[in-house]
Amino acid sequence: MASRIVTFDLGGREVEVMVRPMTTLQSVLRNQLGFTATKDGCRQGGCGSCTVLVNGQPMLSCLLPVEDVAGQRVTTLESITPAEGLHPIQQAFLDAHASQCGYCTPGMVMVSKALLDHDPAPTDDAIRHALTGNICRCTGYRPIVTAVHSAAEAVHDAADAMRGSAGERAR
Amino acid sequence: MSADLNVVGQSVERSDGIGHVTGRTRFFGDRSFPGMLHLKMVRSPLDHARIIGIDLTDAERVSGFVRALTASDVPHNLYTILGLIGVEPEEEFVLAEDRVRFKGEAIVAIIAESEAAALEAVSKVHLDLEELPAVFDVEEALRPGAPIVTSWGNNTFMYEGHPCRRVRLGDVEAAFERADHIVEGVYNTSPIEQAPVETTGCIAVPEANGRYTVYTNTQALYFSLDNTAIILQVPGNRLHFVGGTVGGGFGGKVDVIVEPIATLAAMKTNRPVRFAYSRSEEMQVSSTRSAWRIYIKDGISRDGHIIARKVTSYADSGAYSRQTPYALTKHAANAAGPYAIPNVSIDAYCVYTNRQPTSAMRGFGVTMASFALEVQMDKIAERVGVDPWTIRFINAYRNGDMKPHRKLAEDATLIETMQAAAALVGHVLPDDLRAMTSAPRDAGPDGGRD
Numbered sequence: 138m139a140s141r142i143v144t145f146d147l148g149g150r151e152v153e154v155m156v157r158p159m160t161t162l163q164s165v166l167r168n169q170l171g172f173t174a175t176k177d178g179c180r181q182g183g184c185g186s187c188t189v190l191v192n193g194q195p196m197l198s199c200l201l202p203v204e205d206v207a208g209q210r211v212t213t214l215e216s217i218t219p220a221e222g223l224h225p226i227q228q229a230f231l232d233a234h235a236s237q238c239g240y241c242t243p244g245m246v247m248v249s250k251a252l253l254d255h256d257p258a259p260t261d262d263a264i265r266h267a268l269t270g271n272i273c274r275c276t277g278y279r280p281i282v283t284a285v286h287s288a289a290e291a292v293h294d295a296a297d298a299m300r301g302s303a304g305e306r307a308r
Numbered sequence: 309m310s311a312d313l314n315v316v317g318q319s320v321e322r323s324d325g326i327g328h329v330t331g332r333t334r335f336f337g338d339r340s341f342p343g344m345l346h347l348k349m350v351r352s353p354l355d356h357a358r359i360i361g362i363d364l365t366d367a368e369r370v371s372g373f374v375r376a377l378t379a380s381d382v383p384h385n386l387y388t389i390l391g392l393i394g395v396e397p398e399e400e401f402v403l404a405e406d407r408v409r410f411k412g413e414a415i416v417a418i419i420a421e422s423e424a425a426a427l428e429a430v431s432k433v434h435l436d437l438e439e440l441p442a443v444f445d446v447e448e449a450l451r452p453g454a455p456i457v458t459s460w461g462n463n464t465f466m467y468e469g470h471p472c473r474r475v476r477l478g479d480v481e482a483a484f485e486r487a488d489h490i491v492e493g494v495y496n497t498s499p500i501e502q503a504p505v506e507t508t509g510c511i512a513v514p515e516a517n518g519r520y521t522v523y524t525n526t527q528a529l530y531f532s533l534d535n536t537a538i539i540l541q542v543p544g545n546r547l548h549f550v551g552g553t554v555g556g557g558f559g560g561k562v563d564v565i566v567e568p569i570a571t572l573a574a575m576k577t578n579r580p581v582r583f584a585y586s587r588s589e590e591m592q593v594s595s596t597r598s599a600w601r602i603y604i605k606d607g608i609s610r611d612g613h614i615i616a617r618k619v620t621s622y623a624d625s626g627a628y629s630r631q632t633p634y635a636l637t638k639h640a641a642n643a644a645g646p647y648a649i650p651n652v653s654i655d656a657y658c659v660y661t662n663r664q665p666t667s668a669m670r671g672f673g674v675t676m677a678s679f680a681l682e683v684q685m686d687k688i689a690e691r692v693g694v695d696p697w698t699i700r701f702i703n704a705y706r707n708g709d710m711k712p713h714r715k716l717a718e719d720a721t722l723i724e725t726m727q728a729a730a731a732l733v734g735h736v737l738p739d740d741l742r743a744m745t746s747a748p749r750d751a752g753p754d755g756g757r758d
């Protein structure tokens with residue numbers, strides 16, 4: 138079967154890759170583009186370590202033929218890491234010791250990002266539900282749930298602060 | 309606290325924390341090298357079989373196939389991981405020779421330009437195997453006439469000429485005669501896969517200076533380097549192992565399995581070679597925690613003191629022993645529990661079967677002893693008619709007590725730990741238990757006991 142060219146948006150820049158049919162997004166990210174923050178714990182949809190966002194929705198990149206994201210917006214951990222410092226979710230994971238070996242962490246951060254983007258103040262249940270597809274063998278999950286809670290607060294406080302200073306300027 | 313302590317008592321940021329949350333930590337599998345080849349294994353589909361023939365003709369025709377390695381390509385094909393600390397005999401094969409002893413045992417390594425090509429070639433290797441009877445239960449494996457897994461005629465690891473690790477203190481049989489209660493129990497545990505989220509793997513890279521750099525996620529870097537040097541019959545200084553970044557291990561990455569063959573493949577092809585387990589290999593081929601069967605017989609006096617404990621344990625080592633003989637020694641040292649018992653007899657067997665080999669996992673043989681013993685302690689409490697806290701307090705080690713392996717207890721803290729645990733869970737202990745300490749016993753010979 139012939140290879141074809143697929144174009145998609147990766148963290149705000151357009152990328153073009155030549156792939157054989159059924160090549161996964163995971164394989165393109167890791168092996169062709171060198172975006173290795175996206176992990177590959179199982180390559181069979183079982184662990185969540187390969188989670189990326191496609192148009193803001195969490196997806197398992199190991200099960201996703203790259204042709205399916207043609208023209209779509211793909212976000213990986215690399216693209217949410219700011220040029221300086223850390224994203225509030227990353228900071229919360231660091232502070233709460235929500236990462237031990239670190240192998241599940243990229244997937245955990247990405248599902249947390251998707252969750253907080255559409256539910257800025259999630260309940261404990263909502264957090265646990267969002268994380269059900271992601272396996273962590275090290276932490277026992279509790280520090281991860283704590284990190285997502287404190288990330289939600291941090292994002293909220295930052296938004297408040299922004300509103301506050303905007304209000305100040307208006308006055 | 310002493311003023312010159314800069315770290316103790318302080319919260320210190322981990323050096324790899326930022327790498328982990330940003331995904332910049334470089335796990336072995338995040339590396340790639342120009343011209344990197346991929347290694348995949350042809351594995352035994354049977355639990356126990358004689359190898360009659362291996363036909364590579366169709367595999368060699370696969371586009372992208374580079375070469376195959378079989379047992380005769382491995383300079384020193386027979387090894388034992390613990391050989392480095394004097395454990396004998398060498399009994400595991402890097403690649404199977406005339407016999408496979410478990411389902412999943414490595415027979416042929418296929419090296420190809422891509423993972424897909426390697427897998428396709430693996431599927432085209434034809435094995436001619438003659439199935440042999442297999443054994444999957446530790447006690448069946450010890451019965452006369454059982455299929456023999458090892459090459460030395462019985463199915464046990466030999467400890468200084470004995471088929472089991474033995475611990476003896478006092479005279480258990482005489483104490484059983486005197487005991488007011490006898491409590492017996494048998495405890496079985498299943499094999500458990502460590503299941504790290506990152507699977508086992510490595511990349512071996514030939515360097516211009518004739519050395520090989522091996523990027524690996526082993527938990528035992530120098531063990532891996534030294535065993536690889538022995539297997540490949542090269543001086544250790546030709547190998548440079550780079551590790552320390554492990555995506556979860558829990559004992560599952562202490563066996564030296566991927567590095568020797570990947571390094572050999574790099575030597576034979578003069579190209580970087582990657583060998584990483586698939587998730588199913590991690591689950592079905594890599595070592596697990598052993599399954600255990602533990603028999604306990606206790607003799608107890610009317611007032612709840614355990615006066616004799618006899619333990620017979622069997623660890624299912626699977627087809628090769630890996631770290632299990634060592635786990636079993638630790639098990640034997642701990643199989644009477646943290647209790648002062650004057651008469652103890654322990655026989656612990658490391659048994660070979662045709663199951664997936666077993667090795668280290670958190671607790672290394674002690675976890676399973678604790679599980680069996682603490683369930684047994686509850687049974688004893690019920691039989692004697694005292695509560696489960698009391699039975700543990702009155703039998704707990706104190707400083708100066710003799711342990712079954714003839715070491716004096718010097719740092720006993722069980723009593724204080726249980727007092728703290730009771731406080732944490734809001735359990736009010738009676739005054740006599742609250743007043744106990746681990747200080748040496750003073751009352752008469754044997755603390756007024758048997």
Ligand code: FES
Binds near residue numbers: 177178183185197198
């Ligand atoms: S690698 Fe995609 S779910 Fe595990």
Ligand code: FES
Binds near residue numbers: 241275
């Ligand atoms: S931190 Fe190791 S798997 Fe989650």
